[in-house]
Amino acid sequence: MKKQICIKTLSLVSLLSVAACVTNYVNPIREIADPNHEEIASIRKHTNDTYVVIYNPDTCKAIGDACMFFRSHAYAHYRLDHALMRPKYYPALSEKQADCYVAKYGNPNEVKAAVELLLDENRDTRLKIHGDPSIRAKNITECARQAGNWEGS
Numbered sequence: 001m002k003k004q005i006c007i008k009t010l011s012l013v014s015l016l017s018v019a020a021c022v023t024n025y026v027n028p029i030r031e032i033a034d035p036n037h038e039e040i041a042s043i044r045k046h047t048n049d050t051y052v053v054i055y056n057p058d059t060c061k062a063i064g065d066a067c068m069f070f071r072s073h074a075y076a077h078y079r080l081d082h083a084l085m086r087p088k089y090y091p092a093l094s095e096k097q098a099d100c101y102v103a104k105y106g107n108p109n110e111v112k113a114a115v116e117l118l119l120d121e122n123r124d125t126r127l128k129i130h131g132d133p134s135i136r137a138k139n140i141t142e143c144a145r146q147a148g149n150w151e152g153s
């Protein structure tokens with residue numbers, strides 16, 4: 001009965017109510033810190049049913065709160081059932097969906113920090129940002145706003 005109510009809610013109202021029905025984890029459970037990792041973060045299959053998020057701890061120290069956004073983004077590919085691949089190979093739509101997932105369910109500080117980093121024209125050019133940073137920033141902001149998870153201006 002409880003399940004039926006949940007499904008009914010899903011079909012009648014906006015996506016926001018989905019959050020009430022399912023648990024949307026954003027923080028990766030398995031992570032490896034690798035100072036030689038060229039990406040900010042990426043996800044790799046570990047065994048058949050598991051995955052591991054690899055991130056660069058030095059990069060994370062340099063970019064602060066924004067780092068968890070990118071770690072969560074990598075994890076979001078798994079949460080969204082995307083085929084896991086190297087960051088640059090994801091189709092634009094998958095990238096957009098992963099960003100939107102974290103924008104909705106992530107810590108607002110981390111979401112805001114990621115948007116600021118994407119919009120920062122003076123950021124370290126060695127940072128591997130995939131896709132157009134300003135388009136990503138816009139998408140993230142919109143998703144966070146729609147989900148009531150935006151604390152920026």
Ligand SMILES: [Zn+2]
Pocket residue numbers: 073074077087090094095098
């Ligand atoms: Zn991605």
